[in-house]
Amino acid sequence: xxxxxxxxxxxxxxxxxxxxxxxxxxxxxxxxxxxxxxxxxxxxxxxxxxxxxxxxxxxxxxxxxxxxxxxxxxxxxxxxxxxxxxxxxxxxxxxxxxxxxxxxxxxxxxxxxxxxxxxxxxxxxxxxxxxxxxxxxxxxxxxxxxxxxxxxxxxxxxxxxxxxxxxxxxxxxxxxxxxxxxxxxxxxxxxxxxxxxxxxxxxxxxxxxxxxxxxxxxxxxxxxxxxxxxxxxxxxxxxxxxxxxxxxxxxxxxxxxxxxxxxxxxxxxxxxxxxxxxxxxxxxxxxxxxxxxxxxxxxxxxxxxxxxxxxxxxxxxxxxxxxxxxxxxxxxxxxxxxxxxxxxxxxxxxxxxxxxxxxxxxxxxxxxxxxxxxxxxxxxxxxxxxxxxxxxxxxxxxxxxxxxxxxxxxxxxxxxxxxxxxxxxxxxxxxxxxxxxxxxxxxxxxxxxxxxxxxxxxxxxxxxxxxxxxxxxxxxxxxxxxxxxxxxxxxxxxxxxxxxxxxxxxxxxxxxxxxxxxxxxxxxxxxxxxxxxxxxxxxxxxxxxxxxxxxxxxxxxxxxxxxxxxxxxxxxxxxxxxxxxxxxxxxxxxxxxxxxxxxxxxxxxxxxxxxxxxxxxxxxxxxxxxxxxxxxxxxxx
Amino acid sequence: xxxxxxxxxxxxxxxxxxxxxxxxxxxxxxxxxxxxxxxxxxxxxxxxxxxxxxxxxxxxxxxxxxxxxxxxxxxxxxxxxxxxxxxxxxxxxxxxxxxxxxxxxxxxxxxxxxxxxxxxxxxxxxxxxxxxxxxxxxxxxxxxxxxxxxxxxxxxxxxxxxxxxxxxxxxxxxxxxxxxxxxxxxxxxxxxxxxxxxxxxxxxxxxxxxxxxxxxxxxxxxxxxxxxxxxxxxxxxxxxxxxxxxxxxxxxxxxxxxxxxxxxxxxxxxxxxxxxxxxxxxxxxxxxxxxxxxxxxxxxxxxxxxxxxxxxxxxxxxxxxxxxxxxxxxxxxxxxxx
Numbered sequence: 001x002x003x004x005x006x007x008x009x010x011x012x013x014x015x016x017x018x019x020x021x022x023x024x025x026x027x028x029x030x031x032x033x034x035x036x037x038x039x040x041x042x043x044x045x046x047x048x049x050x051x052x053x054x055x056x057x058x059x060x061x062x063x064x065x066x067x068x069x070x071x072x073x074x075x076x077x078x079x080x081x082x083x084x085x086x087x088x089x090x091x092x093x094x095x096x097x098x099x100x101x102x103x104x105x106x107x108x109x110x111x112x113x114x115x116x117x118x119x120x121x122x123x124x125x126x127x128x129x130x131x132x133x134x135x136x137x138x139x140x141x142x143x144x145x146x147x148x149x150x151x152x153x154x155x156x157x158x159x160x161x162x163x164x165x166x167x168x169x170x171x172x173x174x175x176x177x178x179x180x181x182x183x184x185x186x187x188x189x190x191x192x193x194x195x196x197x198x199x200x201x202x203x204x205x206x207x208x209x210x211x212x213x214x215x216x217x218x219x220x221x222x223x224x225x226x227x228x229x230x231x232x233x234x235x236x237x238x239x240x241x242x243x244x245x246x247x248x249x250x251x252x253x254x255x256x257x258x259x260x261x262x263x264x265x266x267x268x269x270x271x272x273x274x275x276x277x278x279x280x281x282x283x284x285x286x287x288x289x290x291x292x293x294x295x296x297x298x299x300x301x302x303x304x305x306x307x308x309x310x311x312x313x314x315x316x317x318x319x320x321x322x323x324x325x326x327x328x329x330x331x332x333x334x335x336x337x338x339x340x341x342x343x344x345x346x347x348x349x350x351x352x353x354x355x356x357x358x359x360x361x362x363x364x365x366x367x368x369x370x371x372x373x374x375x376x377x378x379x380x381x382x383x384x385x386x387x388x389x390x391x392x393x394x395x396x397x398x399x400x401x402x403x404x405x406x407x408x409x410x411x412x413x414x415x416x417x418x419x420x421x422x423x424x425x426x427x428x429x430x431x432x433x434x435x436x437x438x439x440x441x442x443x444x445x446x447x448x449x450x451x452x453x454x455x456x457x458x459x460x461x462x463x464x465x466x467x468x469x470x471x472x473x474x475x476x477x478x479x480x481x482x483x484x485x486x487x488x489x490x491x492x493x494x495x496x497x498x499x500x501x502x503x504x505x506x507x508x509x510x511x512x513x514x515x516x517x518x519x520x521x522x523x524x525x526x527x528x529x530x531x532x533x534x535x536x537x538x539x540x541x542x543x544x545x546x547x548x549x550x551x552x553x554x555x556x557x558x559x560x561x562x563x564x565x566x567x568x569x570x571x572x573x574x575x576x577x578x579x580x581x582x583x584x585x586x587x588x589x590x591x592x593x594x595x596x597x598x599x600x601x602x603x604x605x606x607x608x609x610x611x612x613x614x615x616x617x618x619x620x621x622x623x624x625x626x627x628x629x630x631x632x633x634x635x636x637x
Numbered sequence: 638x639x640x641x642x643x644x645x646x647x648x649x650x651x652x653x654x655x656x657x658x659x660x661x662x663x664x665x666x667x668x669x670x671x672x673x674x675x676x677x678x679x680x681x682x683x684x685x686x687x688x689x690x691x692x693x694x695x696x697x698x699x700x701x702x703x704x705x706x707x708x709x710x711x712x713x714x715x716x717x718x719x720x721x722x723x724x725x726x727x728x729x730x731x732x733x734x735x736x737x738x739x740x741x742x743x744x745x746x747x748x749x750x751x752x753x754x755x756x757x758x759x760x761x762x763x764x765x766x767x768x769x770x771x772x773x774x775x776x777x778x779x780x781x782x783x784x785x786x787x788x789x790x791x792x793x794x795x796x797x798x799x800x801x802x803x804x805x806x807x808x809x810x811x812x813x814x815x816x817x818x819x820x821x822x823x824x825x826x827x828x829x830x831x832x833x834x835x836x837x838x839x840x841x842x843x844x845x846x847x848x849x850x851x852x853x854x855x856x857x858x859x860x861x862x863x864x865x866x867x868x869x870x871x872x873x874x875x876x877x878x879x880x881x882x883x884x885x886x887x888x889x890x891x892x893x894x895x896x897x898x899x900x901x902x903x904x905x906x907x908x909x910x911x912x913x914x915x916x917x918x919x920x921x922x923x924x925x926x927x928x929x930x931x932x933x934x935x936x937x938x939x940x941x942x943x944x945x946x947x948x949x950x951x952x953x954x955x956x957x958x959x960x961x962x963x964x965x966x967x968x969x970x971x972x973x974x975x
Contacts (some may be wrong), residue, residue: 082943083849158848161849162823163806168771200914253824259807260822293708299723302732321743324809326801326827329754333747340746341740344732350697351731352723352921357915364709372705379697390742393682394747396668399809399844465666465813467844474666474840515730610829 002235004598040573043534044111047133049430052423054137056504058100061144063497064325065093070454070487076475086471087154088173094157095177099184102277102411105419106135107191110219110280112430114195116525116532117213119204120543124197126571127613128190134581135187142588143180146173149593153177156469157238158270161251161262166244172592175244179588182237185230187581193225195219199332204524206543207560214290214297214522217304218283221277221311221633229272229316238264238569245591260325267318272447275314278410281418282307288421291519292368293294293360296547299352306345306352313342323391324398332391339389346382352376365519366440370421373448377413377532381406384459401471402462408455417448420500431507431529439503443496450492457482522550527559535568549633559573568623578614580609666840668813672834672860675816678749678906685745689738754814757796757830765789767801769808769821769843772850773910773923783873786910787923789858791837792866801827804908809845812858818844829928833860849945855923874969877913888965891958895951915968922946932963 030036038046068089072081081089115123122128146152150172155164164174199220212220240262242248243603251262272577290297297303319327319335353375368458386405388397407571420443426594461482464475473479517526527549528536539561545551552559587602662710671677680816766777767789776789791797801810811818812831819829833839843854861869880889899909918927922943924929936959939948 036749087846087849116963154849160807161847163846166849168806257824259824291720295718296720296722298721300727302723302728324818325822326819327824329751333750336746336750337743340743343739344735347693347735348732349727351727354700355706355727356698356703358700359721361716362705362709367822375701376698380695383694386690386739387683387686387744390682390686390746392679392746392753392817393686395753395819396676396679396683398812398818399811463668463813465668465840465842467809467811467842467852470847472852477667561781573937 037573039578040575042571042573042577044115044123044126044129044131045430045532046536047129048108048111048113049412050108050133050137051104052430054110054140055101055103056104056141058096059105060501061092062096062101062355063231063494065096067090067494069093069488070490071356072471073473073483074487076122076473076480080474082471084151084154087156087469088152090277090469091154091156091159091177092147092152094532095143095153095181097411098273098277099181100143102419103188104136104140104413105423106277106280106415107133109215109284109334109419109426110195110222111420113426114204114216114219115198116429116522116528116536117200117216118207119200119524119537119543120198120202121397121536121540121568122571123194124202127574127577128194130574131577131580131619132191132194134577135190136582137187138182138581138585139180139182139184139187139588142183142585142592143176145589146176146180148477150176152526158266159262161240161259161504162253163245165239165251174240175592177236177242177494179246179592182234182241183581183584185234185237188226189234191229192223192230193373195221196227197508199223203545204537204540206404209546210301211543211546213283213288214307215280215283215304215523216278216301218279218286218307221307224273224280225276227279229276231271232265233269233273236262236269239265241591247250260322260327263325264318265320267321268315271318272314274407274410275310276326277415278418279311280375281309281415282416282420284425285353286356287523288367288371288425289356291366291425291521292363292371293325293357294363294520295360296522296550297352298356298358299348300546302348303352306348309345310342310434312344313338317342320389321396323394328389332395336391338391340386343382350379350382352607361536365424366435366437366444367421367425367519369441369444370417370424373444374414374417375428377409377417377448381409381413384409392419397462399467400462401458401466401468402470405455405458407464408458412451412455415452420444420447423500425519426525427507428518428530430524430531432512433507433510434514434518435503435507439499440505442499443503446492446499447496450489450494450496453489453492454486455489457485461486519573520553522547523551524559527552534572536621537630539563539565565624565625565628568628569620570623571620572618574618576609576613579611580606583609665838666813666842668817671814671839672839673815674834675753675829676814676830678752679830682745682749687741693735693738704969722894753829755830757798758827759796760970761795763791763795765791765797765799767799767810768819769803769805769810769847769854770803770908771848772809772843772854772943774841774843774854774856775908775910778870781870783870783872784911785873785914787856787920788865788910788918789841789856789925790869791832791833791858791860793832794844795832795863797831799829799831801829805932806847807845808843808847808854810841812839812841814839815858815968820845820849822964831858833858836860836862836865850943853922853924853943855920857923871969872917873914877969877971880965884961885965885968887958888961888963891954891962892965893953895962899948912966912969914970916965916968927967929963929967932966933959936963966972 038050043046068081072078072086080173153159153176155169155174159174159177162168199216239250243251249257251257251259253259267531286297286303305431317335317339319331320339323332373407386407388394388403424440425437427433461479464478466479514530516529524541540563542560542562549558583602587599590596590598655789668676669680671680678959733962764778764780766779773787775784775786777784801819801821803825805823809818810821815831815833819827821827837860839858840861841856841858842853847854858915880886899913901909921927921931923934924943925935936951939946939950
């Protein structure tokens with residue numbers, strides 16, 4: 001505690017010396033800086049960008065971890081990374097990719113796109129939105145601090161007990177997992193509430209549910225899934241926290257606890273979670289394929305129905321992760337059939353995409369390349385999905401590289417490739433700049449070829465007796481060959497990702513000159529400038545059909561406004577969400593290091609800021625109509 | 638344009654196919670070449686589902702490639718596609734056909750699920766209690782009064798009923814050639830059955846992450862003809878033969894001082910693998926070939942060889958003491974030879 005105070009005071013002194021002391025000019029400088037702007041922003045577009053960039057950073061970190069794993073597995077008996085260190089890397093790879101890369105990348109796109117697609121000026125709760133982001137961000141940082149202070153979690157991303165209990169994971173590693181994810185999870189839950197409320201309440205006049213773009217639909221279903229799935233994880237993590245920090249016995253079988261309870265709680269969250277990360281990719285596919293085929297989405301109603309059904313069934317299948325736990329043939333059969341059922345709505349979606357392209361005019365711009373690459377990879381992931389759904393066969397697949405191959409086909413071949421498509425598609429809308437097409441091809445081809453090289457052989461590795469999460473394997477030629485191919489494939493994925501990074505950097509060197517509608521789009525977000533002004537729509541649009549913007553372009557009539565030009569009420573920026581999240585971070589770090597005073601201090605700080613927020617009068621501010629036209633003119637000039 | 642990807646995929650598929658048909662596969666570790674009824678049932682379902690799925694894949698890919706080639710944008714031609722809403726007939730077709738396919742697949746699935754869960758009954762069923770420890774396996778034969786570690790010996794063509802019990806963390810018992818896995822869960826007793834149709838050596842693995850040494854928690858299953866099995870049982874039932882030579886006596890004394898605590902069950906909170914008949918074992922710690930040099934290496938470097946193992950490094954013995962100890966262990970077996 002003392003050290004903390006000394007360090008803080010020293011830092012303050014250092015800042016004062018380096019900046020010429022605490023004075024008005026310095027304060028003004030800070031307040032006008034971009035960093036301060038982003039820390040205090042409540043604008044959904046800026047928060048979306050924050051989510052997206054953080055997601056990319058964690059994606060790279062998780063990717064480096066994957067690289068380390070593949071280097072270790074290049075030869076049997078390799079001693080590059082073994083034992084506990086290997087377990088830390090594999091745990092952090094999974095945890096980072098799911099919670100800190102896939103989720104924020106998705107939330108980033110949702111934040112930027114959904115309010116624009118439904119014709120809203122912001123999300124329903126801008127403050128909550130900012131709070132959600134900062135909680136996620138600080139949770140992720142807390143989790144990754146484990147590398148430097150005490151060692152990373154090492155019980156797998158599923159963190160099964162009793163391996164995750166103090167007795168078998170004595171260091172602070174799993175505590176970082178528990179508290180880091182708990183803080184991130186609170187943020188995620190808030191964002192889910194926010195999106196659901198926004199979509200239900202803030203659609204532009206005339207936009208009925210069955211006129212909503214597909215990406216908005218998948219966001220709505222995803223939010224509903226999060227709303228019901230996250231509490232299960234929260235409860236599980238809370239119980240695990242009590243077991244680890246305060247000596248409770250929820251999961252200690254010797255004291256009457258149960259290890260199977262953790263698995264149930266984890267997978268009641270965990271299975272919907274995989275739909276949470278794939279669903280928005282479905283939405284992106286629908287938008288991209290429809291736009292670049294110049295065709296209306298085939299079977300829109302059945303698409304909506306399929307998404308809702310997948311979301312519903314997603315809660316009925318969690319035991320298929322636990323076939324080998326010994327729950328008995330009745331439960332295994334019931335969950336097997338429930339799982340197989342999901343193949344039907346998923347099949348409907350795939351065929352609808354194919355028939356959206358049928359008869360269209362396919363323009364293979366980079367987003368479309370990724371969308372087209374998505375279909376066969378995801379279908380393969382779905383096929384192995386049906387295969388692992390069969391309990392007797394799964395007794396062979398379970399916990400082997402076959403399963404590793406399966407879920408990477410859905411998570412990388414599905415989610416990541418979908419997100420890349422979305423990134424190229426909406427980049428102009430986010431930043432006002434297009435990503436380069438040639439570099440886009442350098443991104444796509446090495447990545448997709450590398451992806452198949454890496455993960456296709458892993459199906460066979462599993463069948464030839466290689467369990468997952470191992471740092472070595474039997475010295476037999478076939479396992480050796482397949483592992484080398486798998487590692488070579490990673491080079492392709494690395495080249496692709498580097499090309500993407502380079503493309504991003506390049507895009508910021510160019511002028512921000514993207515047109516409002518670079519792809520001949522169909523949905524509302526393309527009707528406003530890129531990047532959109534803070535208030536999005538000068539006048540909220542009146543919607544009369546699905547694909548309203550496309551129809552307006554075809555008929556040559558502008559979208560009708562639903563309100564007269566008037567002043568626009570905007571929420572004011574605030575640094576409170578940042579402070580609240582910082583307080584949570586301090587508290588979490590305190591509990592991890594068993595500094596209970598620090599933990600309590602963080603919580604007190606959190607509640608003080610919460611109190612301030614509750615009693616603060618924040619009327620926001622108004623943008624006057626004459627300012628609006630001025631901005632428009634400026635943009636045109 | 639996109640079908641180019643498949644050209645790159647082809648070599649991978651070919652290698653995989655070569656592997657499937659080739660002889661380079663370790664036949665002791667292969668779910669696709671089972672030697673037991675449970676493994677055969679599972680392979681049957683794997684084949685069924687692969688066939689069905691490949692059929693689905695073929696349909697999707699045919700439409701996919703056709704669409705990509707036929708409807709790609711051509712230079713200089715600008716056309717406006719017809720804005721179709723959907724097609725009820727088509728949509729019903731691709732909803733109903735998968736449902737039928739899945740119903741077809743559901744029948745064998747449910748039947749096999751129940752078959753595999755049956756507990757084998759009868760006099761000629763061998764009962765074995767499997768206990769998973771970090772990171773080794775104990776096999777107890779309650780009807781025969783034998784306990785072994787790391788090596789499960791079974792007679793061929795007889796059902797083996799396994800009762801799996803966990804002590805510390807989760808493990809998963811897996812012998813790919815004989816049948817799929819069942820988890821070992823502390824606080825639960827799980828059941829599974831196996832049989833081997835031909836004599837031989839099969840490799841077993843722990844499949845559930847159980848700590849730093851998880852990758853090395855291997856074991857072996859030996860399927861023997863009934864006569865050989867009976868011989869093995871008889872030899873296991875006898876105590877180790879007396880140490881006679883000077884060096885063995887010295888080794889026995891060292892064994893009693895340094896090893897017995899854990900390895901003979903004197904301290905139940907630190908259980909170690911049974912070492913009676915150690916000389917007959919094929920591996921040390923389930924991973925190294927059983928030679929005297931390897932044994933010395935293991936005793937001195939336990940944790941470096943198997944991360945996280947609970948056996949401490951015994952590096953305080955003099956060179957001649959270590960010689961005596963390993964000499965004794967390498968000869969520790971019952972009077973009747975193998």
